[in-house]
């Protein structure tokens with residue numbers, strides 16, 4: 011998917027919502043376990059209920075890998091079920107020596123047909139660049155994550171007094187551009203968000219941490235939106251597990267609608 015196509019979806023749906031498909035067998039309504047593929051059945055109902063309000067879907071690959079071969083099958087069925095105009099994110103946090111990264115890229119882009127993959131920057135340019143050679147596919151580089159452990163390395167001040175996450179953002183400008191690279195910036199990183207937006211005014215930012223992790227959609231939107239939207243705000247548990255009863259899909263749809271309606275207000279204020 012191109013930058014323009016994604017920006018067009020945001021305009022069309024007045025939404026920059028990404029629904030996180032972190033589907034776990036012990037969290038979904040237990041009556042679904044009698045289905046042949048409970049994970050896909052859950053995802054399908056969540057997608058049907060939220061598709062009018064979301065521009066992106068982000069399965070976290072760990073939840074599928076944890077189930078072995080059947081998990082991979084449920085994941086592929088989920089990706090195949092999503093309409094082509096929706097942006098898909100493999101939240102896989104990959105990255106290895108170039109030869110191996112190339113195989114990760116083939117797996118998620120060519121084989122599974124994801125639009126994008128999250129990549130860890132720690133191994134440097136040759137670990138990221140193979141992902142950037144695929145046309146209309148995206149790298150979403152971890153820059154400043156939402157978790158408390160982000161303090162351990164990402165805020166570390168370098169000799170030039172810049173934090174490590176800033177170095178990741180600045181150096182990676184040599185690897186890709188705003189048409190094939192996004193950054194993960196946690197919704198819990200309000201204080202740093204404004205500065206980051208100034209460093210990369212045109213890039214899309216994938217923002218996890220709204221909902222269950224306590225990040226504020228309002229705060230992030232006020233600082234992070236640009237003329238093309240420029241944000242994909244993810245909520246996983248806050249949407250998909252808003253109800254664990256038979257009405258789970260309906261309630262997920264309501265939660266997604268609430269977020270989309272709020273997003274529409276912020277987009278109209280641009």
Ligand SMILES: O=c1ccn([C@@H]2O[C@H](COP(=O)(O)O)[C@@H](O)[C@H]2O)c(=O)[nH]1
Nearest residue numbers: 070155156157196218222223245246247
């Ligand atoms: O910094 C990061 C990077 C990735 N994640 C992932 O996003 C979702 C968040 O789920 P919620 O249920 O909405 O909290 C999950 O898949 C994480 O692994 C993140 O939270 N922070």
